[in-house]
Amino acid sequence: MIIYSAHTDQELITLLRKGDHNAFTEIYKRYWSVLYLHARHMLRQEDQARDVIQEVFAAMWNKHTQIELTISLNAYLYKAVRNTILNIIRHGKVKENYLADLGDFIDQEKVETDELVRYNDLKRLIEREILNMPPKMREIFEMSRKEGLSHAEIGARLGISDLTVKKQVSKAVTILRKKFKIPLATLIILLRILP
Amino acid sequence: MRNKEEAEALLQRYLEDRCDAEDSAIVESWYNKRGERNAVFNSSEDLMLTQELIWSNIVEQAPAPKRQLFTFNRIVAAASLILMLGVAFWFYKFQQEQNIKDFTLSQLKSNDIAPGRNRATLTLDDGKVIDLSDAKTGVIIDANKLTYNDGTAIVKTAGQSLEEAEKRWLTANTPRGGQYQFILPDGSKVWLNAASKLKFPSTFSGAANREVELSGEAYFEISKDKKHPFIVLSRGQEVEVLGTHFNINSYNDEGDTKTTVLEGSVRVTLMDARNNGTSNVTLKINQQAVLTGYAHLAVKEVDAAEIASWKNGKFIFNSEALGSIMKQAERWYNVVPVFQDDIKDLKLTGAISRYENISGLIKTLEATGEVNFKIQGNRILIKKAK
Numbered sequence: 309m310i311i312y313s314a315h316t317d318q319e320l321i322t323l324l325r326k327g328d329h330n331a332f333t334e335i336y337k338r339y340w341s342v343l344y345l346h347a348r349h350m351l352r353q354e355d356q357a358r359d360v361i362q363e364v365f366a367a368m369w370n371k372h373t374q375i376e377l378t379i380s381l382n383a384y385l386y387k388a389v390r391n392t393i394l395n396i397i398r399h400g401k402v403k404e405n406y407l408a409d410l411g412d413f414i415d416q417e418k419v420e421t422d423e424l425v426r427y428n429d430l431k432r433l434i435e436r437e438i439l440n441m442p443p444k445m446r447e448i449f450e451m452s453r454k455e456g457l458s459h460a461e462i463g464a465r466l467g468i469s470d471l472t473v474k475k476q477v478s479k480a481v482t483i484l485r486k487k488f489k490i491p492l493a494t495l496i497i498l499l500r501i502l503p
Numbered sequence: 504m505r506n507k508e509e510a511e512a513l514l515q516r517y518l519e520d521r522c523d524a525e526d527s528a529i530v531e532s533w534y535n536k537r538g539e540r541n542a543v544f545n546s547s548e549d550l551m552l553t554q555e556l557i558w559s560n561i562v563e564q565a566p567a568p569k570r571q572l573f574t575f576n577r578i579v580a581a582a583s584l585i586l587m588l589g590v591a592f593w594f595y596k597f598q599q600e601q602n603i604k605d606f607t608l609s610q611l612k613s614n615d616i617a618p619g620r621n622r623a624t625l626t627l628d629d630g631k632v633i634d635l636s637d638a639k640t641g642v643i644i645d646a647n648k649l650t651y652n653d654g655t656a657i658v659k660t661a662g663q664s665l666e667e668a669e670k671r672w673l674t675a676n677t678p679r680g681g682q683y684q685f686i687l688p689d690g691s692k693v694w695l696n697a698a699s700k701l702k703f704p705s706t707f708s709g710a711a712n713r714e715v716e717l718s719g720e721a722y723f724e725i726s727k728d729k730k731h732p733f734i735v736l737s738r739g740q741e742v743e744v745l746g747t748h749f750n751i752n753s754y755n756d757e758g759d760t761k762t763t764v765l766e767g768s769v770r771v772t773l774m775d776a777r778n779n780g781t782s783n784v785t786l787k788i789n790q791q792a793v794l795t796g797y798a799h800l801a802v803k804e805v806d807a808a809e810i811a812s813w814k815n816g817k818f819i820f821n822s823e824a825l826g827s828i829m830k831q832a833e834r835w836y837n838v839v840p841v842f843q844d845d846i847k848d849l850k851l852t853g854a855i856s857r858y859e860n861i862s863g864l865i866k867t868l869e870a871t872g873e874v875n876f877k878i879q880g881n882r883i884l885i886k887k888a889k
Binding site: 337340352365390391393397408412 | 506507509510511513514515517518529530531532533534536537538541543544548550553554556557558560561564632634654655837838839880881882
């Protein structure tokens, strides 16, 4: 038996190219929620956001034999979702507002665009959820996941008990899992791609 | 009108993949900005149902993929978890063995750490915290509004909290791996280095002095105003200036507070007034006051530009103690240095851009032939070179 959730994105893509259904299912399970929440945030409509995700994944399956990724899977999916959203914006009812806004933007913001587009992927979306955590929890969580410190080390640094650290970390994980409705293994994979 | 047409044409080109890098950057940064502007989408939607709903639509639209989203039963799930843990353990072992076996710079690549970037928060006196955009480089504070240094407004805070021209205290915080620039109400510029905090008022008018509080490191370019001295309070000392450029390094986890002048002059006064005689010194260009603890103040000649080089995106070390170098790396790369040999006092010389990954810094330091590094997750192991 092959455990798909233990595969890396790269391995999943290789399997997908060969037409492996389970690899496709795993990619969907791994990324749908982050992408969906992003689409919902941008479009502010649940049905449109669902359509976006559906379109992106259906397109991915339909051309699975030709997929050649030059960027990471998460960046690829993010890009596909963004283009689909921009397409909806271009044809939508409120198109005029968006275009006027983009028009103003073109005039004002010639500079600094390089900096702005450096964060073009899912990392940013997960990062945002982490930013929304209560400050103390966030601090502890980031020390644990990003700096790789042990509970005892964090406790020592902040002058609190190991147990408090452990509780805060597990609370933070619960918040993320609730938010993205994803299995623990998936969450760990997503956290690993954070900067 | 012309704008709208231009926008439509740009969007079309973008979607047809016919944009150059600059135009793509405009569309993408506009998109990111729209996202930032949108409020949180509150919803009680059941995401499990949504997941199933979208999946069933995908299956309908693209008939090939398997219909069942969740195939495995509990036993299989349990078995797979055990297997996964096994795989994870094996990977861990394998990696450890690799690390022990040999550690070369080429292996470093996959295990590198990105530099810090523009990140900071601003806390208002009512406790509200604003995350400053990492897409901008600085903030302008004016008596009644907050804007980014490119003129764009900081979302939803301006009118609300700083409306009245009365004095309110603001606190700027940079995390480890962050830096930010602030333009104060008198036009003075402050560059805040990583893991630092600057407290300042929303307006200086009405007060005799322009007073701010610093912990951590900052570079100041103070606007001239002889009638209103600019005063920086930091641990154990007060720095008074009329208009000049200087750097203060006052991290709590480092013993000394260092004040260095790049232009003009400043007066450093000990706040512990029991020390008569040495209670204040006046510093000129390329002089540095080193306050050790709360009582001992010494002045030495330095290359001030070198000390403030962080502000221009460089690390410049001139016979600098490795312990101090690693403190800077710790704050900028958000890493934990671990000394395996007692070489904190080893003096090293080198220069490199702060915007390189940590491997760049490590290579530069290793080139001295005196020290070796190993990256292990977020820890940097430091050993004497054999």
